[in-house]
Amino acid sequence: MDATVAPPATRPGRSLHSNPALTTRRGTRPRPWGPAASGQANAVRCELSRRPEPRLVLRAAADAQQGGGGGEAAGAGRRKRLAVFVSGGGSNFRAIHEAALGGEVHGDVVVLVTDKPGCGGAEHARSNDIPVVVFPKLKNAPEGVSVPELLDTLREHQVDIVLLAGYLKLIPAELIREYPRSILNIHPSLLPAFGGKGYYGLKVHKAVIASGARYSGPTVHFVDEHYDTGKTLAQRVVPVFADDTPELLAARVLHEEHQVYVEAVAALCEDRILWREDGVPLIQSRLNPDVYL
Template identity: 85%
Template sequence: MIRPVGRITCALGCLLSLSPRLLDTGRLPPSSHRAAATAAAATARRGAASTPSFPLAMEAAVAPPALRPGRSLRTNPNPATRPGQTPRPWGLAANPQANAVRCELSRRPEPRVLIRAAAAAQQDAGDAAGAGRRKRLAVFVSGGGSNFRAINEAALGGTVHGDVVALVTDKPGCGGAEHARSNGIPVVVFPKSKSAPEGISVAELLDTLRGYGVDFVLLAGYLKLIPAELIQEYPRSILNIHPSLLPAFGGKGFYGSKVHKAVIASGARYSGPTVHFVDEHYDTGKTLAQRVVPVFADDTPELLAARVLHEEHQVYVEAVAALCEDRIVWREDGVPLIKSRLNSDVYL
């Protein structure tokens, strides 16, 4: 004989096993739905008075059969309601038994938690294997050096797996040079000129960079043309950032506010920074990364410059981080690509 709790469980199990899709498609007539619901409700009313564990049986009926991994099966945790009373079995049991079990829904971590955990694991693996030792960076500036500051802060904060070991400038009194001195970074003046008689020659510059063990050269607002000897010394190892979407609005004479004025005057709808490798000419090296910034109808060069500069600080740091972690690969046609830190099969 089936006990009341068994009847309740079986009735609810039959009712709840009907998927919403099955009911919605009309494969069962509406009268069958009403009949099943009425029968289940009547059975529940008859057994409610004598079955205190009915809510627990209903919970088990609607729970999926998946069990929590690594957890032991638990019996009814509810104590007897009266001294000497035997706890009622509960759960979806095929036959009456003394200790039925409860099926719990497996609780999985949220997707964001999994993504953060995967990112942390990948970063640790990259630091240990792919990135290797911290790379040594030389930054070239001619002005305030806001991109230099962003890169240096990222290096100090651990975002960039490298260290700025030297700053090279053609203007020893510029803001970038002052910031380097205040942070203990050696300042090298290059080239020698009337305004900078303390400047050094190309050969001396190469010797100086070798002495600092420089791995990569980063141009951050440096206005002089890089000598061919330096490019030959550091093949595919010199990056520059330009405040337009190259190849548009690039080349000799396009720097600073001149670029943004030209963009607005042309009627271009978009602008943005470009990170590219350096060759023997101005702004003609292979593009590594870009960011798109909209140009508004009422834009001024100052407003556009501020939005582009904000993107410069982000995209340049990301590109330098990839460079230091050896995540840049070259396509057969000579185009550089950034390999994702999270998935080596994805290129950014």
């Protein structure tokens, strides 16, 4: 679920040394936690240990979806058709839509689903001629559709992939069965921490800071019948500073959300999601198929 806080103007780099979110804040170096803060020299050298490559079931996600995703697995060559669900401003929806228009994502947003027809995400869809569907049917949204009607609408639009981008309602089991391994969500914490019903927006970041956690960050995961419990696909680590506020932390996490979600969606559209034998999804590198992200 994406927060409605504007991201920083600058884009951080890919390494710890080039990422301003990790090295600078308000023009100064961040105040560290722990012994280093009191001047103790306690540097530790960390190295990744060598380990055998995990045994993989080298089967793309689309090949594992026979009978799902609208009834037919999509071919790897054609552009995927995306349905995005939003409840608010839809900044992640906008990032995905812009990436699709720019060619970074091999797919197109063909329909937007929302429980709040007046939200910013719905307005952005209408301004870009993307059909808007209201779900579920509520007292204040009588134009809303039922679950069978929603499924029929997604089939009519030949949707391959469903993306949740700040959608606060629980996804019905019928939709999950219709799109196995084809529904993604973005959550603003490092799941499984600070996830589940009631954890969304600034509530997540307030809980992270109150817990004393030193790190947070977004998680992209597949969706199951519960809130935030599906298999993790990708994460980004964001530091929590000693004097952070929920708003400042939310802005840094949101900036990473826009990048990691686009990368995950691009991989799913290109059939680069591979499933390990224990059911863990991995992203296959576009440049080197022997590398998994």
